[in-house]
Amino acid sequence: MIIGGNRIPFSRAGGKYSRVSNQDMFTAALEGLVARFGLQGERLGEVVGGAVLKHSRDFNLIRESVLGSSLSPQTPAYDLQQACATGLEAVVTIANKIRLGQVESGIAGGADSISDAPIAVSEGLRRVLLEAGHARSTGSRIKAFLKLRPSDVAPLTPSTDEPRTGLSxxxxxxxxxxxxxxxxxxxxxxxxxxxxxxxxxxxxxxFDDLVTPFQGLTRDQNLRADSSAEKLAKLKPVFGKRLGGPEGEGPEPTMTAGNSTPLTDGASAVLLGSRAWATERNLPVLARxxxxxxxxxxxxxxxxxxxxxxxxxxxxxxxxxxxxxxxxxxxxxxxxxxxxxxxxxxxxxxxxxxxxxxxxxxxxxxxxxxxxxxxxxxxxxxxxxxxxxxxxxxxxxxxxxxxxxxxxxxxxxxxxxxxxxxxxxxxxxxxxxxxxxxxxxxxxxxxxx
Amino acid sequence: MTAGAPEGYRVERLAAVPGLGGLYAKGATSSARIAATRALPGSVRGGRDGSDPTLPSVALRVDHVATDLPDVADRLARYQRLVGERVGDTIPAGFLHVLGFPVATGLMTRGDFPLPLLGMVHTANSASLVRPVRLGETLAVESWAEGLRPHRRGVTVDLVTRVLVDGEPAYRGVSTYLAKGVHLGSRASDDGSAPSADRSPHAGLPFVPTGRWRLGASTGRDYAAVSGDRNPIHMSALSAKAFGFPRAIAHGMYTAARALAEVGPARGETYDWSVEFAKPVLLPSTVDVSITRGTAGDEGAAGLDRWSYTVQDSRRGRTHLRGAVTRRDRTHD
The missing domain is CATH 3.40.47.10 (Thiolase/Chalcone synthase)
Structure with missing residues (x-):
C-alpha cells in the first residue's frame, strides 16, 4: 500500500541545487518523509532507489542516504538504476516484496543532479592513470605518463545521448x-x-504534504504559471532540425524547449507498507x-x-x-x-x-x-x-x-x-x-x- | 565468394607480413618512378611498345600469421573498442582486412605494379566472412590484384585478399582503388558513368537517422594506431593538404567498420559486408547514420537478414558512404 510521498521542489539545472549532491538531495527528500510520518528511529524493511547520473563514489548512494537520515541505521538499502524509470521500478520492487511478505515496509525513490553531474577523464588519461597505478616502479610509472597526449587532458562531461546510437x-x-x-x-x-x-x-x-522546501526553493523552479499558447508558439524548434534535409523536403521540426522537458535537479521518495504495518502505526493508506x-x-x-x-x-x-x-x-x-x-x-x-x-x-x-x-x-x-x-x-x-x-x-x-x-x-x-x-x-x- | 587467384597467377611466398612503414617509403619511391617513366602525362604504359599496362600475375602469400600473440590480442581489443565491435575473441571482418592490408600493400609497391600507390583512392570494398575466425588461430593470408579497368576519372583495380584457416577459406575481401588521371590507352571508359546513388538498394527512401557519429580531429590517427594504415591523408590537416584535401579525412574502412558494428549481433557469425565510398568524411565532423533492416521490395525473412546503411552529412545532404550487411549463416526458402 502506498502511504505517502515526499520530494524536494525540482530545480532547473545550474539553479538552487548546483552545490548539492544526489546524496544531499535524496537525504533531504527521505528526511522529509520520515518527519511527515514519524518514522524516526524506525527500522524499515528496505529503502530502494538510485540516480541515473551517478559518481562512482556513490556506489551505495541510498544506503549512505539512510545513514544520514534519522531512520534506524539498521534499515537496509540498495541502489537500483533503470534510467528514467528508476523511481517507478523501485516502487514496484518494494510493493512486490511487501506482497511476498519479505518486508513489511519500505521507501522507494531516486535523485538526479545535472548541476552536480560527474565528470570523467578521457579514455587516454584514464588508461594512463590505471597503468601508472598498477606500475611497480617509479620508472614504469613515468613511462606510463609519457604516453599521455595533450588531448587526453580534456574532461568528458556526461551526455544524455543514447550510448548505442549517439543520438540524443x-x-x-x-x-x-x-x-x-x-x-x-x-x-x-x-x-x-x-x-x-x-x-x-x-x-x-x-503539494503541501508532498513537498519539503530545500535550499531556499519552495516550488518547482521550471513551472511557468504565466505560460500561454502564444509564448510557446514563439519558441524555435530544437530537435529534428536535420530531418528536413538540406532542401527542407522532409518533415518540419516541431519540438521546442517549451514542449520538451528541461534538465533538472531533484529527489523524491515514496513510503509503502503492508496494511497491517500501516494500521499498527495509525498511518493512512492512499492506494495499492x-x-x-x-x-x-x-x-x-x-x-x-x-x-x-x-x-x-x-x-x-x-x-x-x-x-x-x-x-x-x-x-x-x-x-x-x-x-x-x-x-x-x-x-x-x-x-x-x-x-x-x-x-x-x-x-x-x-x-x-x-x-x-x-x-x-x-x-x-x-x-x-x-x-x-x-x-x-x-x-x-x-x-x-x-x-x-x-x-x-x-x-x-x-x-x-x-x-x-x-x-x-x-x-x-x-x-x-x-x-x-x-x-x-x-x-x-x-x-x- | 571464396575463389582464389585467377588462373595463371603464380604464388610468391613471404616469410612474414611486411611492415607498412617501409612499404609506404617504397610506395613513395615507386610512385615517383611511375610518374617519371610515363610516356605521356596522365597515361600509363605497360611496355615500351605502348601497349596497355598489365597487373603482375602474382599472388603474395604469407603461410603463417599467428594471432595468439599478446600484441595481436591487444590490438584487436583496441580495434573493437574504436569501431564499436563487441570486445572478444571473435575477429570481425574489418580486422581481417587490417591484417591483410600490408600484404595487399606489398603487392602494390612491387616494381611491376603499374599504378602509383600514393594518391590512389579507395572507392569500394566488399568482403565475405564465410567462417568465423577466432583469436589464437593461425591464418594464411594471400593477396593479388585483378580487374584493371577504365573509369571515367582514371583506372580502377581490385586488390583481393583471402584469409584461410587450416587451408579453408574464411574471408575474402575485394578493395577497389581508383588511380585518378591515369588512363588506359586503348580502351574507352566503360564504367562510372552512372551515378552510384542510383544503385543503392534503398534509393528513394527518406533518410531516417538511426545514429549519429561525432568524429573528433584525432579519428584518423586513432584508427591508424590500430590498423597501421598511416596514409598522410588521415593523419593531420597539414599532411592531408599535401594531397589536396582541406583537412584530414577519416579512413573509409573505419567508417564502414563502424557501420558493420552497428548492425550488431543480428548479423550472425558469418556475413557479407559491402561499402561504396562517396564524399570523404573531413575531420572533425558529425555525421548521421541510417541503418535499415530489409530492403524495399524485398519482403520476407530473407530480406530481414539484410541491412542497408548510409552515412551522410544531413545538413548539406551529402552522402559519405553506403553499403549493406547480409547474414550468411541462415538460408531461407
Missing amino acids: MGEHQAVTTARWGVTREAQDEIALASHLNLAAAWESGF VVDAETAAVDYVHGHEGLLMAPTHAVARLLARQGLTLQDFDLYEIHEAFAATVLSALAAWEDADFCRDELGLDAPLGSIDRARLNVHGSSVAAGHPFAATGGRIVATAAKLVAAKAAETGRTARVLISVCAAGGLGVAAILEADPDDATAATGTTTTAQEG
Whole structure:
C-alpha cells in the first residue's frame, strides 16, 4: 500500500541545487518523509532507489542516504538504476516484496543532479592513470605518463545521448514525432496544460504534504504559471532540425524547449507498507499497487521509437488485468516530451500498430484527455531522471485516493514512464473509498464500519 | 565468394607480413618512378611498345600469421573498442582486412605494379566472412590484384585478399582503388558513368537517422594506431593538404567498420559486408547514420537478414558512404 510521498521542489539545472549532491538531495527528500510520518528511529524493511547520473563514489548512494537520515541505521538499502524509470521500478520492487511478505515496509525513490553531474577523464588519461597505478616502479610509472597526449587532458562531461546510437533522446523522439505526425500545436497544447495544471495544483495546496522546501526553493523552479499558447508558439524548434534535409523536403521540426522537458535537479521518495504495518502505526493508506509491467523496444535501427516501450508495457498490463484502456479514472503519462505522450496515445489508437507491434485484435483506443496528467507532469515540473517515478507515484496515489473518496467507489490510475535504452514501465494503482476517506479526511455517504 | 587467384597467377611466398612503414617509403619511391617513366602525362604504359599496362600475375602469400600473440590480442581489443565491435575473441571482418592490408600493400609497391600507390583512392570494398575466425588461430593470408579497368576519372583495380584457416577459406575481401588521371590507352571508359546513388538498394527512401557519429580531429590517427594504415591523408590537416584535401579525412574502412558494428549481433557469425565510398568524411565532423533492416521490395525473412546503411552529412545532404550487411549463416526458402 502506498502511504505517502515526499520530494524536494525540482530545480532547473545550474539553479538552487548546483552545490548539492544526489546524496544531499535524496537525504533531504527521505528526511522529509520520515518527519511527515514519524518514522524516526524506525527500522524499515528496505529503502530502494538510485540516480541515473551517478559518481562512482556513490556506489551505495541510498544506503549512505539512510545513514544520514534519522531512520534506524539498521534499515537496509540498495541502489537500483533503470534510467528514467528508476523511481517507478523501485516502487514496484518494494510493493512486490511487501506482497511476498519479505518486508513489511519500505521507501522507494531516486535523485538526479545535472548541476552536480560527474565528470570523467578521457579514455587516454584514464588508461594512463590505471597503468601508472598498477606500475611497480617509479620508472614504469613515468613511462606510463609519457604516453599521455595533450588531448587526453580534456574532461568528458556526461551526455544524455543514447550510448548505442549517439543520438540524443530529443533527436530520437523527433523521428517518432514525425512518424506519428504529431503537430506542433498539439505538443504546445500538452505543454501549456502541464504548466497550468501544475500551477493550479500548487495554488490549491495539493503539494503541501508532498513537498519539503530545500535550499531556499519552495516550488518547482521550471513551472511557468504565466505560460500561454502564444509564448510557446514563439519558441524555435530544437530537435529534428536535420530531418528536413538540406532542401527542407522532409518533415518540419516541431519540438521546442517549451514542449520538451528541461534538465533538472531533484529527489523524491515514496513510503509503502503492508496494511497491517500501516494500521499498527495509525498511518493512512492512499492506494495499492495492483500490478506493473516493464517492456523494452528494438529502437537501435529505428524499428520503433526509443520512448515507445510504455505502449507495450501498458498493452500487456491491461491484458493481464483484464482491463481496457478506458477503465481508468486517471492517467499519469510521463512527459519526457509532450510529443512522447501524444505518440503513445496515437499508437494506442492505431489499428495497424496495435495489431503488428502489440499483437492485439483491436486498437486500445483513445482516452478521456480530461483525465490525463491532471496536476501537470514533467514538462512543467521538470524531470530529474530517477526522481520522476516517485513524483508521479505520490501525486497519482493522492489523486486516486481523492477520487475514491469523492465518488465513494474504487478509483484506478494508470501510470506510464518511458526511459532511455528503449525501456518503459507501466503500473496500476487503486484506491478504495474507505481507505481514501480515512486518508484524505473527507467524508462520503458511502461510509461503513 | 571464396575463389582464389585467377588462373595463371603464380604464388610468391613471404616469410612474414611486411611492415607498412617501409612499404609506404617504397610506395613513395615507386610512385615517383611511375610518374617519371610515363610516356605521356596522365597515361600509363605497360611496355615500351605502348601497349596497355598489365597487373603482375602474382599472388603474395604469407603461410603463417599467428594471432595468439599478446600484441595481436591487444590490438584487436583496441580495434573493437574504436569501431564499436563487441570486445572478444571473435575477429570481425574489418580486422581481417587490417591484417591483410600490408600484404595487399606489398603487392602494390612491387616494381611491376603499374599504378602509383600514393594518391590512389579507395572507392569500394566488399568482403565475405564465410567462417568465423577466432583469436589464437593461425591464418594464411594471400593477396593479388585483378580487374584493371577504365573509369571515367582514371583506372580502377581490385586488390583481393583471402584469409584461410587450416587451408579453408574464411574471408575474402575485394578493395577497389581508383588511380585518378591515369588512363588506359586503348580502351574507352566503360564504367562510372552512372551515378552510384542510383544503385543503392534503398534509393528513394527518406533518410531516417538511426545514429549519429561525432568524429573528433584525432579519428584518423586513432584508427591508424590500430590498423597501421598511416596514409598522410588521415593523419593531420597539414599532411592531408599535401594531397589536396582541406583537412584530414577519416579512413573509409573505419567508417564502414563502424557501420558493420552497428548492425550488431543480428548479423550472425558469418556475413557479407559491402561499402561504396562517396564524399570523404573531413575531420572533425558529425555525421548521421541510417541503418535499415530489409530492403524495399524485398519482403520476407530473407530480406530481414539484410541491412542497408548510409552515412551522410544531413545538413548539406551529402552522402559519405553506403553499403549493406547480409547474414550468411541462415538460408531461407
